[in-house]
Amino acid sequence: MKTVRAGVLDIAYLDHGPENGPPVVLLHGFPYDVRAYDAAVTQLAEAGLRCLVPWLRGYGPTRFADVGTMRAGQQGALAADLQAFMDALGIERAILGGYDWGGRAACIVAALWPDRCAGLVSAGVGYNIQNIPGAANPLPAAQEARYWYQHLFNTPRGPSVLSQARRDIARQCWTMWSPDWAFDTATFEASAPAFDNPDFVDVVIHSYRHRYSGVPGDPAYDAIEDALERQPAISVPAVVLLGASDAVTPPGPEDTTRAKFTGPYERQILPYVGHNVPQEAPKAFAKAVLSLN
Template identity: 65%
Template sequence: MKSVSAGVLEIAYTDTGPADGIPAVLLHGFPYDAHAYDEVADHLAAAGVRSIVPSLRGYGATRFLDETTMRSGEQAALGADLLALMNALGLERAILGGYDWGGRAACIVSALWPERSLGLVSCGAGYNIQNIAAAGTPVPPEEEARYWYQYYFHSERGRRALEDNRRGVCRFIWQLWSPSWAFDDATFERSAASFDNPDFVEIVIHSYRHRFGGIPGDPAYAGIEARLAAQPDIAVPAIVLLGGDDGVDPPGAADPDAPHFSGPYDRRLVAGAGHNLPQEAPEAFATAVLDLVRRT
């Protein structure tokens, strides 16, 4: 992997494909890592697209430049990290793609800085910008049950479990969220090494507590959070991919996200894929990126 100083981080990333190709910045989620895009990057390189895949804050070899920086996992921090990475690499514009935490970062930059986004691929929660003001509103009980891990992480018991048995917790989540994905031990362990990052637990816990309004965020990102509270629309061309077997965010017949997309928008169901869609269905993800490339 390469690395670059960007904002508050030294960000580790892979860079695959022709240096002069249209760039695509692809971002992983929790609890996964940059390996989620290994096959996607190969598909895109064959089509002349440059893929940049960073390790998010708290994952892999990415590190904070200053020990005193708050280890925030809030959505605004993820968006700011992505923008800082693009600036550090000299990317004026790029296709932005991701799922889970990474999809949130891609949505944020596409919404707040649309001039930097050539198009968006967002998996699972298509409009992946948190409405923290409404976080206290109950949802149907079957949906609440799928969020057990979030409530678990609100407790010190959950924090200790993640600290002491991060591989066990994360592997269980992989199995629940992708019930039809027959990943092997080697595949999991390759990604699990990223969870040994010294900031992993603190950032994960902060993320899940902050999104419910339970703890404050980093004051450095208050301005971004204020803009996100308005739930801004996404005007860039967007493709939303939904895993038909997603165990935490199963697709429904209705599309509640569509009103937030004011530009060209396509919603696609990917049969046989779960939550980690780029790794489970790399061709479908690569196809979505290439469809956006053709619009440029």
Template identity: 60%
Template sequence: MTDIQHVRTQTLDIACENHGPDSGEPVILLHGFPYSPRAYDEIAPTLAAKGYRVIVPYLRGYGPTRFNSPDTLRSGQQAALAQDLLDLMDALGIEQATLCGYDWGGRAACIVAALFPERVRGLVTGDGYNLQNIPHSTQPLAPETEHRLWYQYYFHTPRGIEGLRQNRREFCELLWRLWSPTWTQNAERYPLSAPAFDNPDFVDVVIHSYRHRFMYAPGDPALEWMEQLLTRQPAISVPTISLCGADDGVGPAPAEDEDIDHFTGPYERRVLADVGHNIPEEAPQQTLTALLDLLQR
């Protein structure tokens, strides 16, 4: 059975779904926006059955996870997500773990792997190198790419903030359909994750995330040191497998030659046919295989 544990860090009370023995080798599975731990429903139990200690946290702004103080900035910046992961590992006494994440969760995992490689045994990342290059965020992209980012530009406006606040479930369901256009289980699976978006901090964290990455909102001063390191776009040296959905509605998979320079350790890129943005939920077997390939090396 899944065990729900609340882990208190300096900033958050993080709700985690735990599987497997506490003595097992740790694996941390991280969801993205707008998703939830349900993305790993077909992965976590199998890993646990093999003896691994599997931890699937709700990110800040999702599900039962809560901020400790009403005065804390409801930041969604990339450094906040990475710091949450580090704080979680520290609170659980985990020196090193294998990480798997996509979208926001993939960004947190990639940052920790890049800046703290000694904490990461292996990395499964959705869509390769996920670190944001914020100083270059104002440079326009090709029109075909720009139009896919409409939701981000919408969130830059008061209308977009209120739109998400009033219609969060309908809005996120639309993103599921657009981002996983060939997946036949959207309607069946979405209701399982939607309750996680009822978190009282969900809107504030999401809006801050999409405004900060374009330099339209200040970040948390306590995390500025990490953001400065990330402007250098540090390489990832840990063993990595990148999973890319061939039908990802957010955008096509990055070309391998665009990504490879960011990885200095063992690296493999796998493009998954008929898979969109919600990689572990759409392709649980391929995701599990990637994790086991790293864990059993």
């Protein structure tokens, strides 16, 4: 594990592969951590790529540098963290990959700063940029039910429930979202300490309240959030990996976000794979990254 001061954070990260290899930044989601990429980065490092895998804000050993910084979890903050991380390590351009929160950060950097992104692997959801102005619109009841945790986090008791039951909630999400993934206790316990971060609850609660306009964002990210309201297209080469068994964002037969990708594009639906694509299908994930190298 290494640490680097990047913007408002001291970001902890893993660094695999040759230091002079083509850089790849891989970003985890909620509620997971860097262990999701262990198998994939082994393959990528053997192929000569340098794989950088940071813990996101609010997870693992990553810490805010200043006690006074707002513990924001909004999408603009995640994207700014990714850009700052690359700047701090002197990486001008990299392949970006991620899912869930991490996929959102990767999609935003690819959309707003395409010169920083050599290629994108977006897993779980294709175009993973939130449409916050439209978030109040009702979804089909089945999808609203899949978002039970988001509704919980938007209630007054959400923060205390998450604080007291963070591991139980995380394990329930893993189980529900990936019904064909028979992960064992050791696999879960390898990631669970990441949720003990002192800022985990504040960052998570802010993330899910901000996405529904329930709380204001950090003004430091207003310019990014304003740009995201226009739902910018992604022009870099992109591979979208979707788990056929994903029970929180199940893929439909239609590629509803295809128009948001204006560059070279490929969409794959992976059988018997759920929400945590890189950990459930590391060979497919690594292959997608290598196709962009």
